[in-house]
Amino acid sequence: MKKNLETPTSRRTILKAAAGFMGTTVFGGLPFSAFAQAATLKPADRCFVFVYFSGGWDQLLAFDPRDPEVFTPERVAETRILPGYNLFTDGTDPFPIMPAELPGAGPSNITFGPAVGELAKHYDVMSVVRGINMTTLAHEEGMRYFITGKRPIGAAARGSSTATEIVGQMVPNVPIPSIAYGVESYNDRFSGSANALRVSRSKDLVDTLSPSKKRLDSQIEAELLALGSAPITCDEAALSAGGVGQTYESSREQVKQVINSQLNEAFDFALAKNDTVRTTYGLQPNGSNSYDSAAGRAALVATALKLGISQCVSINLVGGLDTHFGTQTTHLSNLRSGFNALAALVKDLKNSVHPVSGRKFIEHTTILVFSEFARTPLINATNGRDHHLTNSCLLMGAGLKHNMVFGHSGDIGMAPGLVDLKTGAKDSNNGENILPEHIIATVLASANLDYSITRVDPLKALLK
Template sequence: MKKNNRDENHLPERRTFLKAAAGFMGSTLLGGIPFRAFAQAAELAPADRCFVFVYFSGGWDQLLAFDPRDPDEFTADRASETKILPGYNLINDSRFPTKPIIPDERSGAGRPNIDFGPAIGERLASHYDLMTVVRGINMNTLGHEVGYRYFLTGKLPIGSAARGSSTATEIVGQMKPRVPIASISYNVESYNDRYGGYANALRVSRRDDLLLTLRPSAASQTLDSEIEKQLVDFRGQPITCEQAAYGTRGVGTTYSNSRDQMQQVLSQGLEKSFQFQDTTNPEMEAVRTRYGLSTTGSIDNEAGRAATVATALKKGIAQCVTINLTGGLDTHFGTQLTHASNQRRGFDALASLVDDLRASPHPAGGNFMDHTTIMVFSEFSRTPLINASGGRDHHLCSSCLLMGAGIKHNQVFGKSGDIGMSPGTFDLRTGAADPNGSNIFPEHIIATVLASAGLDYSITRVDPLRPILA
């Protein structure tokens, strides 16, 4: 049941990536930010509010992550009763504890209220003072594509087809940030069903794609797409009724503006900010040290992706980044160590990102984490019982992590059941367990993210989880 959410049309040629960037190029063509406003963004001031959506691909094991259980209570001899088996003793790797992690108290943050599974690691757990963990989320599906698209949009797909816009698109559509590339979608799908092209994400499948999109061409920094060749002629005197009609609508003028806008981006030399293996640049050396990157070989790994996210936000290149941070989780055979190792790589990279954002002053005051909201999710969870093949299968109930700006910290909202980790029911106005209450669904999480920034969340058709709003 493998899947691949990478762009199937990925080709590493410049022409391909200019076409992939058509949503960005077409921002003024489709009624987006005027060129004058964009030109002001040439100073590359970071957005006052940033968002990062982190996807763990394949369906994560929440006993190993955000919804652990005490193995002394949920023992193997009680598994037929509880339908839960943590299996921490089966990991057989000294990097992973056999008990849930309770982080050390952070100075001034108060006693930790969140416990974590062994895969989280001490590094990410130490940032408990920025977190709310939401447990007991009803994913309403056991299908990869459905759960994945559900969490990206906050709307249950029709069949497997996504409905609505991505949350990052909704944010950009409402906020209209003055940054060169408002939204980057890194090896993740993106949708836009209600805004102009200015809200489209720039979709890339790897860091090199982003470099190719931002790098000026050798031929006088001109765009080499087919639409360029066709519309250059159109900028002259119209010679047909059809061309005249387009001219009346202002297509020629808006095309000229968007062409200038793209050239402005290319002239900034923004790709240099992502050349992490440049040994002549002290700034790149600092990035390598922080994220544990090498000067040789591929750096399109979890740590390199996290460094890309931080750079895009800190350099004022993007406001929203949606990223597939790690994968390898769609396994059903002997998966305790596999899942723990694959998740740990993602969580360690996320910890490096948070370390970086906490240590980096924001021009508007405070640090970047004070201005950034992070949501971490997967399409569903794994069964709380281990199957006959020593692995775990697809499970309906999941968890997610919210952290940073606009969210209350050091808090757990919701709970999965102590029998079979079923989705809980709650009074969503207070967070109290209520047998006559409601499930938590992905749309509640998306509404909460939007409300955390004071944005209109009515598109979700639910109220946010108000007890966790700062």
């Protein structure tokens, strides 16, 4: 039976709940001395960003385009691929994009679809993986498959989120190791300190880190924060057999100290002190609604990493992509808003210096961009596209080779391509499918982490 959140939770209940995560804190398992003042925070040496495009994206518009002069309507019975670039009503260039050559980077080896927008200019720090076989057409299964690198059991996720795995292995010296914004997060083998702080909007993060009396989404969390203002009573001490009370006293002190550090102000983009962030991401002063736009979410990612607040940020950057009806232009516009926001984040990381190494932040940051599956290469009877198994993803930044395409989809119906997993080259006779677990193994291996949980080898040709 669902608990009535208006009913106050007793401290006795809180202490009993505390026994479930002994030795941890709400925001991590580090001693407060590691991050007592915001001025002393240091960014993690390796940072990770997991960017989710919700609803299933059209890869003809993004990372696996086709030349409309080759894949014509006259050949559709043969190819079963119809790019449909001529159907846009916003003046979009109907041809795939080959970005202008960047100084010192050489020409682009990646062709992009027309929705990629400004992100295409950053081909020098990215690689594309094409022809991924999702093995499912269900939204929840595909999403959870990519988040964990393990095929779900039915719709139920298996294993930990990749961000949890990273934090669990690396134990970063930051106050909130992992943030999950609008994305599910799982932990099946690490202590509570590896859990993500889950929020559904930027204001949730501000409220959670603020010395506020406002009720949070979770009554338990609200009561935990409230405990910081009152000493433990004799009754509570009596419940602390085995050290629960002592452990939780330490935990709540850390919570109180985190709040006193005013980390909330870093995420309140309306403040004058965050004017540079607003300018970088095109956010309007006092435009609270825009702070949950794709650009606002990208700004949140940069803030968490650059200020040393988090090591991993998982974010639902844009949604509205489950378009089965006549919405070709709408789908493209939604995609482009996400890719342009991501381009602003990448540009920021390229321009920002990591305070420890002196190198650019992008050299310390690994980014995975994914969706649960793709859209069909044929347009349906309602002038939309349905769910399709063959997917693509984008890998960027640290530990990876760049300006590469690994794998392929077929020229008939964009079927998952069989490839040599050592090279990414087409191999119709002895090749294998690329699966989400190969991508997750590659992300872990890019930081020399243990990837054995994926039970596959990484795509070594992509590793730097």
